[in-house]
Amino acid sequence: MTNSLVRQIKPPLICTAAILLLWQLLCSGTHSDFPGPIQVISQTWNPYIAKPFYDDGGTAKGLGWQILISLQRVAVGYSLAAVVGISCGLALGLNRFIRRGFDPVIQVLRTVPPLAWLPISLLLFQQADAAAIFVIFITAIWPIVINTAMGIREIPQDYRNVARVLRLRKRSFLWDIVVPSTAPYVFTGLRIAIGLAWLAIVAAEMLKADGGIGFFIWDAYNAGGDSSTSQILLAILYVGVVGLLLDRLVAWVGDRVSGPQR
Amino acid sequence: MASFLQLDSVEQNFTRADGTVLEALSTINLEISKGEFVSLVGHSGCGKSTLLNILAGLNQPSRGGVILEGRQVTEPGPERMVVFQNYSLLPWRSVRQNVALALREVKRELSASERAERTEAALAMVNLDKVAERMPGQLSGGMRQRVAIARALALEPKLLLLDEPFGALDALTRGHLQEQLMQLCQKAGITTVMVTHDVDEALLLSDRVVLLTNGPKAHIGRIVAVPFERPRCRKAVLQHPDYYKLRNELLEFLHDQRRLSNRKPAPPKPAAELQAAAASSPSPKPIRLGYLPGLDAAPLLVARQKQLFEKQGLRVELLRCQSWEEIDDLLRIERLDGAALSAAQPLTMATGAMASTPLPMVVTQTLSRNGNALVLGTQLSISSSEGLLLHLRQGLPLKLGVPDRLSMAELLLRHWLARQGVDPAQVSWQRRSPMGLLAALEGGLIDGFAAGKLRACLAQHRRSGRVVLTDSAIWPNHAEKVLALRESWVDAHSNQANSAAVGLTAAVLEAAAFCDQTSHRQELLQVLTEPQAFGPQLLAPLQEGLAESNLAKDLNQATSLLRFNRFFLGQASYPDPAEGLWVLTQLARWGMAPWPNHRQELLERVYGRRLFLEACDRLGMIDQEPTQRRYQLAEGEYFDLDEPLSYATNLPFSTLSPCLP
Numbered sequence: 001m002t003n004s005l006v007r008q009i010k011p012p013l014i015c016t017a018a019i020l021l022l023w024q025l026l027c028s029g030t031h032s033d034f035p036g037p038i039q040v041i042s043q044t045w046n047p048y049i050a051k052p053f054y055d056d057g058g059t060a061k062g063l064g065w066q067i068l069i070s071l072q073r074v075a076v077g078y079s080l081a082a083v084v085g086i087s088c089g090l091a092l093g094l095n096r097f098i099r100r101g102f103d104p105v106i107q108v109l110r111t112v113p114p115l116a117w118l119p120i121s122l123l124l125f126q127q128a129d130a131a132a133i134f135v136i137f138i139t140a141i142w143p144i145v146i147n148t149a150m151g152i153r154e155i156p157q158d159y160r161n162v163a164r165v166l167r168l169r170k171r172s173f174l175w176d177i178v179v180p181s182t183a184p185y186v187f188t189g190l191r192i193a194i195g196l197a198w199l200a201i202v203a204a205e206m207l208k209a210d211g212g213i214g215f216f217i218w219d220a221y222n223a224g225g226d227s228s229t230s231q232i233l234l235a236i237l238y239v240g241v242v243g244l245l246l247d248r249l250v251a252w253v254g255d256r257v258s259g260p261q262r
Numbered sequence: 263m264a265s266f267l268q269l270d271s272v273e274q275n276f277t278r279a280d281g282t283v284l285e286a287l288s289t290i291n292l293e294i295s296k297g298e299f300v301s302l303v304g305h306s307g308c309g310k311s312t313l314l315n316i317l318a319g320l321n322q323p324s325r326g327g328v329i330l331e332g333r334q335v336t337e338p339g340p341e342r343m344v345v346f347q348n349y350s351l352l353p354w355r356s357v358r359q360n361v362a363l364a365l366r367e368v369k370r371e372l373s374a375s376e377r378a379e380r381t382e383a384a385l386a387m388v389n390l391d392k393v394a395e396r397m398p399g400q401l402s403g404g405m406r407q408r409v410a411i412a413r414a415l416a417l418e419p420k421l422l423l424l425d426e427p428f429g430a431l432d433a434l435t436r437g438h439l440q441e442q443l444m445q446l447c448q449k450a451g452i453t454t455v456m457v458t459h460d461v462d463e464a465l466l467l468s469d470r471v472v473l474l475t476n477g478p479k480a481h482i483g484r485i486v487a488v489p490f491e492r493p494r495c496r497k498a499v500l501q502h503p504d505y506y507k508l509r510n511e512l513l514e515f516l517h518d519q520r521r522l523s524n525r526k527p528a529p530p531k532p533a534a535e536l537q538a539a540a541a542s543s544p545s546p547k548p549i550r551l552g553y554l555p556g557l558d559a560a561p562l563l564v565a566r567q568k569q570l571f572e573k574q575g576l577r578v579e580l581l582r583c584q585s586w587e588e589i590d591d592l593l594r595i596e597r598l599d600g601a602a603l604s605a606a607q608p609l610t611m612a613t614g615a616m617a618s619t620p621l622p623m624v625v626t627q628t629l630s631r632n633g634n635a636l637v638l639g640t641q642l643s644i645s646s647s648e649g650l651l652l653h654l655r656q657g658l659p660l661k662l663g664v665p666d667r668l669s670m671a672e673l674l675l676r677h678w679l680a681r682q683g684v685d686p687a688q689v690s691w692q693r694r695s696p697m698g699l700l701a702a703l704e705g706g707l708i709d710g711f712a713a714g715k716l717r718a719c720l721a722q723h724r725r726s727g728r729v730v731l732t733d734s735a736i737w738p739n740h741a742e743k744v745l746a747l748r749e750s751w752v753d754a755h756s757n758q759a760n761s762a763a764v765g766l767t768a769a770v771l772e773a774a775a776f777c778d779q780t781s782h783r784q785e786l787l788q789v790l791t792e793p794q795a796f797g798p799q800l801l802a803p804l805q806e807g808l809a810e811s812n813l814a815k816d817l818n819q820a821t822s823l824l825r826f827n828r829f830f831l832g833q834a835s836y837p838d839p840a841e842g843l844w845v846l847t848q849l850a851r852w853g854m855a856p857w858p859n860h861r862q863e864l865l866e867r868v869y870g871r872r873l874f875l876e877a878c879d880r881l882g883m884i885d886q887e888p889t890q891r892r893y894q895l896a897e898g899e900y901f902d903l904d905e906p907l908s909y910a911t912n913l914p915f916s917t918l919s920p921c922l923p
Contacts, residue, residue, distance in 0.1 A: 158350040161320060165338045168367050176363055180354040259354040260399045 035230045043227035044234045061211065063238055070201050070212040071242070073129065077136025078197045085141040085193070086186060089148025099149065110142035114200035118207055132204045132212075139200040140193035144186070151185025152178070184261060187254030194250050198243045213239055265293040266453060267317075267421060271326035274312055286312050288479035289887060290326070292472065299447060299454045301464035303512065304474035305519060310457045311425055313474070317455060318344050318423050330421065340368040343419035347426045349406040351398040351413075358394040361385060361413045368417050384416035385409075387446065404435035408442070415446060422447070424456040428463070440466055441496060448493050461512045465490075466499055473515050476523045483862060484515055487905070518863040548577040549766060551745075552589045552601035554696055555582060556714040557827050558630040558743035559602050560790060565773035567789045573772075574765035585695030586667035593748060594621060600747035600766075602629055604669040606845045608746045612868050615855030616668065622749035624870040625837045626767040626877070629743040629774070632734060633827040634671040635718040636662075637727040638710035639703050647731045654684045663702050663711035666693045671712040673848045674736045680914040681899075686852075687915070703727055714742075715827065737895040739828065741841045745770055752870070763870070767877035774829040775883075836887055837874050839865035844893065844901050847910035853917035857907060 020037045027036035035043060047054050052064035061069075092099045114135050121134040159177050162168075168176070205214025213235055220231040274287040286309045294300050302310045315321040317328055319338040328335040335342065351360050361384055365377045372380070385391045388408040398406050407427060414422060427443070428436040444467050447454055458464055464471045468488050475483040486508060490499050499505060549571075553559040562580055565571055571578040581598065583589045590611070592598040605628065614620035638644050644653055654660060664672040676686040692708050699711040704726045711717070711727075721727035733740060747763060755762040776782055828834045842865050849855040858864050878884070893901035901909065911918040 158346055158348050159352065161338075161344070161346065162350045162352075164320065165318065165342070165344050166340055166364055166367050167338075172363070172367055176352060176355065180352070260397050261353055 033229070035233070040230040040233050043230035048231060048234055063213070063216065063235065066211060066213045066216045066235075067238060067242055070205065070214065073132050073212065074136055074194075074197050074201050074246075077133040077201075078140050078194060080133075081137045081140035081193060081197070082144060082190060084137075085144030085189070086148050088141075089145045089186075089189070090152060092145065092149040093152025106142065106145065109138075110146070114139040114196070115203050115207065118204055122208065128208050128210060131208070132201060135204045136197045136200050140197040143192040143196065144189040147185045147189030147192070148182065151182035154185065155181045180259065181261075183258040184254070187250065187258065191247060191250045191254065194246045195243065198239075198246055202239055266296040266298075266331060267294040267455075268292070268329040269313075269317070269326070270329060272313070272316060272323045272328065273325040274309070274316065274321070275324040285479045286477055287316075287323075288481050290482060292482060294453060294455065296453055297451045298470065299456070299468045301468040301471045302455065302457045302474060303459065303461065303464050303471055303516070304480065305476050305516060305523075306459065308474050308477045308519075309480040310474055314344075314423055314425050314455065314457050317421070318342050320344075340364075340417050341420040342423060343414040343417055343421070344423045344425065345407070345410050345414050345427050347429050349398070349403075349410045351406055351409055353398050356395050356397055357390060357401070357409050358385065360398070360409060361416055364413045365416055380416055384412040387415065388412045388442065402435075403431050404439055407431065407439060411443065411446070415450060415452075418450075419452065422452045422454040424454065426457050426459070428460075429458075436460075436463075437496075443467065444494060461509055461516075464488075464512070465505065465508060466494065466496060471512060473512065476519045483519065486511060514860070515862055518860050521860075522863055522866055548579045549599050549762065550579045550581055550597065552581045552583045552592055552598045554584075554586065554589070554602070556696070556716050556743075557633060557790070558714060560777050560786060560827075561629055561770050561773040561829055562602060562745075563789050564776055564786065565769045567792075568773065568776070570769040570772050571766070574769045576762060576765050576769065578766070578769075584697055586665055587695070590618075590667060593623075594619075596748070596750075598748075599751045600626075600745065602743050603746045604665065604667065604671075605741040605744050605841065606668045606670055606673055606848075608744060608868050609842055609845050609864075610668050610849065610855070612864065613849070613855050613858060615849050623746040623868060624749050624752045624763075624873070625744045625746045625842075625868055626763060626870050626873050627745050627771060627774075627835045627837050628741045628841075629745050629770070629829065629835075631739050631742050631828040631834050632732075633715045633742050634669075634674065634712060634733040635715060635729045636671075636675060636710060636712045636731040637703070637718050637721045638730050639706075639708075639727050640725065641706075642709055644730060645728060647735070650730055651682050651684065654679070654688060657688075659690065660688070660710070661690045661692055661708045663692045663694050663699045663708040663713075665696045665699075665713060668854070669712075670740060670742050671714075671733065673845065674733050674740065675712050675731075676852065677848065677895075677913075678731070678736045683914070685915050700724075700726070739832070739834070741838065742827075744837065749867075752873075761873075761876070763873050764876045764880060767873055768880045771830070771835055771874075771877055771883070772881060774835055778828065778830040778834075833887060835874070837869045837871055839869040839871070840893060840901075842869055843906050847901075847906050847913075850907075850918055851910045851913055851916040857910070857918070861906075 024036040024038060027034050027039070041049070048063055052062040054062040055065060092102060117135050117138050118131065121131040121138075122128070125131045125134060155178065159181065163173050163177055201212065202214040202217070205212040206218040217232050217235045220228040220235070269290050269292040272287060272290040273285070276284045276286055278284055290313065292300075302313060304310050312321065316323050317335070319328070319335045319342060322336065330342070338344075351357075352363070355363060358381060361381045362377065365372070365380055369377060369380070382391060382394075385394050388411060390405060390408055390412065393401065393405065398409065401409070411427070424443075428439055431439065440463055447467070456464075456467065465488055471486045471488060472482055473484045473486065474480050488508065489504065490502055551562060553562055566578070566580055581592070583592070583601075586604075586607075589598065589601045589603070593601060593611075603623075608623040608625050610616060611618065611621045611623050636650075638650065642653075644650050662675075664675075672691070679686045679689070692702070694702055694708075696713050696717065699708070699713050700717050700720055702708045703711055703721065704724075710730075718727075718729050722729065733742075745767070747766070752763050777786055843861070846855075846858065846861060846865075850857040875887070895901060907918075910916060
């Protein structure tokens, strides 16, 4: 291992270890039902950690499958949100009337927590899967719309002047100026949105779903077995890690697309 | 001659967020020839970038327009290529792609290979072909600006506009790039307009430097021609004998502009003091204006007759004086607040010329134009200007009476004599009160006199003299008399909500408009011959003089009498500092006063244009500012505003020696 890598890993390693140690100590008392890290691992090793892709039929699947089910729903809802969101953001950014007109609606709706949408979406779509996707959609769309609109308006006046003086054709204006200068803003919106979407799906599944990691957590809670707490804690860890990976993925794509900005 | 690029009465106003209007630019008139390099120089915030944007078509002016090769500019376009201060290169495209993009979008008729060739040529021109693949973010500021210039030149625009192109760079890079730009522009021969605040840069690169006054209402203050030969090199330019003289002139102008902006009006009297003054004298003190009887004072008399002063809420007393000396004295002891003076007098008084103490005056408007004549006594038997010249060329003596304070009549006559090759020093100039000129002529003390039309009419009427020359032959429509107020009075009364000076100007302006209408001539005559004015004894001569036939017969040219005295028509009332500049050149030429150091400031101070324009606004009169900027004296002679000092030096019989610094 190179020196710099060691230097980078040392602090997080030490602090994480400290937290685990603390947790273990807090849960060591014999009267405590709450598992410490060691117990969590030992209770969930088989089958959850060892066989993430086991399938016993129905909703009894390994964590790997559960996560994939959740991701599938996220993928659909998020893609819809991205397409609709970017289009609406463009419209708002370009047209002052539309922007001013829809601004109050957007500001009100975007503060509504994802789960509050669930009853409405269930009424609309009847089916749990579609309802969950809708919840993701309605949660993820707001940051995309708002950031895209901002990006359009933030095209520096200098480039617009150049476009005017050179009399750039529409196509060139779009590809050479609008897209590259708005891309960072759009991806900021997308990055925020993916975090929100992942949040929303886990919560939505806990309320009403078949399969998925949120469902798994709630199911484990209801089952109330010996190792349910450990299962829940493990699932939480997995949720967090997947969320992080999603965020990094979008960021990486955004960097590749945007290129140098200054 | 239509010029390549023309700015025609361009004005630019901005409306601020709170609704008030900021008049950034006011009446810019400029003509630029093809291939010329012009710099726009001025303080920050004076509006030079705004002006450049208007030239580019990025902004539309509030009034006026830009005409390029005969067509008006309304939209930006690649034939007016701009190099911005912030380079404006697309950071997500490489250097080559940036230039190629411009060529692709603009020169669509070329094939791809031709465009590629031109891209490479452009980059090679600025020595950046080696870094063509890099992104702009990886280049230094100077290199980025070179790319921007390459992009602009690759398009072969008709007009190149540079907005402080080197402002963001360090001095060494700037110097290097200036030379490169100079070489590029010289080679390509493109018409260029560059905005800069660097005086040395302007001198190195330009053919002409246009100096803008400070905002608001910024306009062209001065245009300086840069005579260095092309092709130029920096060393040779710096060693040129005129370099520092020009540099100082530019810096002086900018310095004056800053002083003008910073000049504060007289401190306002505290409210208590104003109230106490108002309480002790229940009615405002009347404004006292002096005048000498003559047709030029007609607007004042008409204003009094028609109570136009009262209409503006003012009480005005007109005091009829006997001589210019009397008016001068009364102004100095503050018994008069202002007077109808000859157009040459305010500057003479302000500079303290001809051995007098300076007394600053403010000219609010031109009262009358034209109206002078040279009358020679009948005993001389000279009946024409040719006869006069013959008389003088033979070396015969001539005693001419002129008003006792410097008048336009005297200046114009001297100028005319010099133009005809006669040294004015040959003439014996006798200064007398205008009232006494006719008597002096009839008494044989003088051979003739130069004065206003009233005396000329009288002399003709009494057959004691005849008119041999009028000022229409020397400078048609020159400013003859002006209304001037003591600067101390103007400052003292400028803080009132209803400025008295503006009201005064407005009243006289309204009267002037009245005077110039032919339908009012009869009424005008009546006003002038009332006992309070000139008296009924002048009725006959005035009627003769105002009649079309008599005077016209005696003149060599068919000058319409209607234009003989002009009070208002043709923007006659505008107090034009350019005419004051001519007076300054004449004062210097005849050795009456030294050439002033801060002439711009002096002229701005003496000529109260803002007062005048405010008065116009009050009356709802528009278009009172003349658009024409070239001053044509007679016989195709022009007064060049750009080079007044050399104009004064090069006039015949000038006492200024050419090697004056």
